[in-house]
Amino acid sequence: KDHATQPQDRYEPSLDILAQEQLEAPGAPEGVEALSQAEFDEANKIYFERCAGCHGVLRKGATGKALTPDLTRELGYDYLHSFIEYGSPAGMPNWGTSGQLTPEQVDIMAKYVMLEPAVPPEWGMDKMKETWEVIVAPEDRPTEKMNDWDLGNLFSVTLRDAGQIALIDGGSYEIKKIIDTGYAVHISRMSASGRYLMVIGRDAKVDMIDLWMEDPSVVATIKVGSEARSVETSKMEGWEDKYAIAGAYWPPQYVIMDGATLEPLKIVSTRGMIYDEQTYHPEPRVAAILGSHYRPEFIVNIKETGKIHLVDYTDLKNLKITEIEAERFLHDGGLDSSHRYFITAANARGKLVVIDTKEGTLEAVTDTGGETPHPGRGANFEHPTFGPVWATSHLGDDSVALIGTDPEGHADQAWKIVDSFPALGGGSLFVKTYPGSNHLYVDATLNPDAEISASVAVFDIDKMTGDGTDPEFTTLPIVEWAEITDGQPRVVQGEFNKDGTEVWFSVWNGKDQESAIVVVDDKTLELKHVIKDERLVTPTGKFNVTNTMGDIY
Numbered sequence: 001k002d003h004a005t006q007p008q009d010r011y012e013p014s015l016d017i018l019a020q021e022q023l024e025a026p027g028a029p030e031g032v033e034a035l036s037q038a039e040f041d042e043a044n045k046i047y048f049e050r051c052a053g054c055h056g057v058l059r060k061g062a063t064g065k066a067l068t069p070d071l072t073r074e075l076g077y078d079y080l081h082s083f084i085e086y087g088s089p090a091g092m093p094n095w096g097t098s099g100q101l102t103p104e105q106v107d108i109m110a111k112y113v114m115l116e117p118a119v120p121p122e123w124g125m126d127k128m129k130e131t132w133e134v135i136v137a138p139e140d141r142p143t144e145k146m147n148d149w150d151l152g153n154l155f156s157v158t159l160r161d162a163g164q165i166a167l168i169d170g171g172s173y174e175i176k177k178i179i180d181t182g183y184a185v186h187i188s189r190m191s192a193s194g195r196y197l198m199v200i201g202r203d204a205k206v207d208m209i210d211l212w213m214e215d216p217s218v219v220a221t222i223k224v225g226s227e228a229r230s231v232e233t234s235k236m237e238g239w240e241d242k243y244a245i246a247g248a249y250w251p252p253q254y255v256i257m258d259g260a261t262l263e264p265l266k267i268v269s270t271r272g273m274i275y276d277e278q279t280y281h282p283e284p285r286v287a288a289i290l291g292s293h294y295r296p297e298f299i300v301n302i303k304e305t306g307k308i309h310l311v312d313y314t315d316l317k318n319l320k321i322t323e324i325e326a327e328r329f330l331h332d333g334g335l336d337s338s339h340r341y342f343i344t345a346a347n348a349r350g351k352l353v354v355i356d357t358k359e360g361t362l363e364a365v366t367d368t369g370g371e372t373p374h375p376g377r378g379a380n381f382e383h384p385t386f387g388p389v390w391a392t393s394h395l396g397d398d399s400v401a402l403i404g405t406d407p408e409g410h411a412d413q414a415w416k417i418v419d420s421f422p423a424l425g426g427g428s429l430f431v432k433t434y435p436g437s438n439h440l441y442v443d444a445t446l447n448p449d450a451e452i453s454a455s456v457a458v459f460d461i462d463k464m465t466g467d468g469t470d471p472e473f474t475t476l477p478i479v480e481w482a483e484i485t486d487g488q489p490r491v492v493q494g495e496f497n498k499d500g501t502e503v504w505f506s507v508w509n510g511k512d513q514e515s516a517i518v519v520v521d522d523k524t525l526e527l528k529h530v531i532k533d534e535r536l537v538t539p540t541g542k543f544n545v546t547n548t549m550g551d552i553y
């Protein structure tokens with residue numbers, strides 16, 4: 001099927017934290033103009049915030065072209081200047097003509113890319129140990145739950161630009177506590193027992209919160225690099241809460257930590273060969289990480305080399321890593337309903353990669369037929385025609401694709417795209433449903449149209465015929481329900497409560513504007529509640545303790 005591709009806001013990793021690093025200006029050989037330290041500092045900041053996501057910290061190329069001095073000096077100042085000024089149809093933004101960079105900034109950026117790249121510092125065991133702090137030692141922590149909180153129905157909500165999380169009670173909607181975490185905090189994950197909440201900031205700071213304390217607080221913290229996006233814990237039976245793992249964008253590495261103290265135990269660099277070309281890549285970033293339920297392993301997505309590591313944590317001294325050739329630009333993903341298969345997007349390649357976590361092998365690589373799949377953890381449900389499926393929406397077009405996930409009962413459809421149909425528009429980030437729910441929710445957070453990014457599409461699962469006709473959807477006016485009129489709030493990431501009766505959406509506005517969380521009744525699709533509070537600054541991801549602990553989505 002053809003799907004309308006849509007313009008969308010850019011959604012590439014930006015390396016905000018590296019932009020704060022003070023790096024020394026390199027000298028320039030004859031024929032290349034040097035920059036003053038002040039110009040170099042400004043150029044570095046612009047480069048890490050706007051360019052490094054596509055071109056790489058070391059400028060070796062990723063989704064954007066390589067910009068190493070051997071290439072850029074060949075191209076010359078005039079060529080580079082007009083490329084930065086006007087952009088290209090291949091995806092380079094028109095930084096100059098759009099007014100995002102001033103003429104002076106375009107000038108220094110053209111000169112900057114002709115200089116040697118500035119290399120941010122490494123972050124080995126020495127630095128990890130320096131930043132590691134056990135605030136409450138395990139022996140001083142409670143041996144049972146000391147508060148009257150309904151932990152199973154607690155939500156950890158990312159307050160992105162505040163560098164905090166809000167712990168919100170799923171029954172009363174009361175904000176129980178706000179906790180300071182890392183900068184531009186990104187995701188929360190639960191330990192297998194439901195006791196420890198792990199939160200990671202983009203500054204690679206991991207905070208471990210003990211939910212059993214009378215007043216749940218951070219009990220251990222560490223900085224695992226200078227830029228990061230993912231954290232996870234060991235989920236295998238017999239290994240619950242034993243280990244934690246965090247993956248970094250810079251330096252490109254992941255670290256296994258003690259699950260009770262966050263003591264760093266083993267750092268693995270991801271630098272190495274790209275899976276298909278088998279050429280060296282100096283900065284393969286770590287994207288999604290998942291704790292396997294079938295083996296004592298962490299499943300680690302390595303973006304630029306297109307490899308998935310299955311890291312066996314039973315013996316860290318004799319570490320066994322299964323390295324799977326998958327596809328380049330691995331990003332996010334989740335498990336199927338049986339928890340046996342990990343399905344993940346190689347987003348810039350338009351593909352889904354399926355790993356059999358029981359056998360430890362690659363099961364399939366499938367084209368979604370859409371532009372830039374972005375599933376979050378995906379959504380599992382029983383399709384009336386195709387049986388168990390897993391859904392993803394797309395950033396680059398309006399399509400929702402369903403992949404068959406039942407190789408035993410529906411072998412013909414396993415790991416094939418069985419249906420694809422339009423939702424509200426491009427710029428979608430997350431899909432959501434719940435076991436037993438009849439609804440599939442699809443957001444359109446980054447759609448340029450304010451009305452679309454303010455709404456959510458809902459499909460009736462029992463009306464999906466699978467006969468080629470596109471299922472109809474209902475549009476929920478989430479921002480209108482929140483009664484917020486200033487700014488351009490975007491609706492992002494549905495998350496269910498513990499028993500699957502309500503789904504919560506964030507209304508994500510500017511830092512100085514009002515935001516909210518809108519709670520929808522899953523049966524009636526009616527507004528149930530709006531959570532508003534001046535402490536709810538830029539709420540984005542929401543992680544229900546039970547659902548996050550058990551990978552229910």
Ligand code: DHE
Binds near residue numbers: 186230
């Ligand atoms: Fe995320 C998950 C990376 C921007 C909200 N995001 C992830 C994961 C990765 C990632 C690798 C998977 C983690 C895992 O499962 O272990 N995100 C990135 C980026 O590189 C990117 C594109 C740009 C950047 O510079 O950070 C980016 N992400 C965003 C946002 O702008 C979002 C919408 C708002 C925010 O809070 O920053 C955002 N990302 C999320 C959320 C999840 C996530 C809510 C977890 C979804 C879930 O259901 O588990």
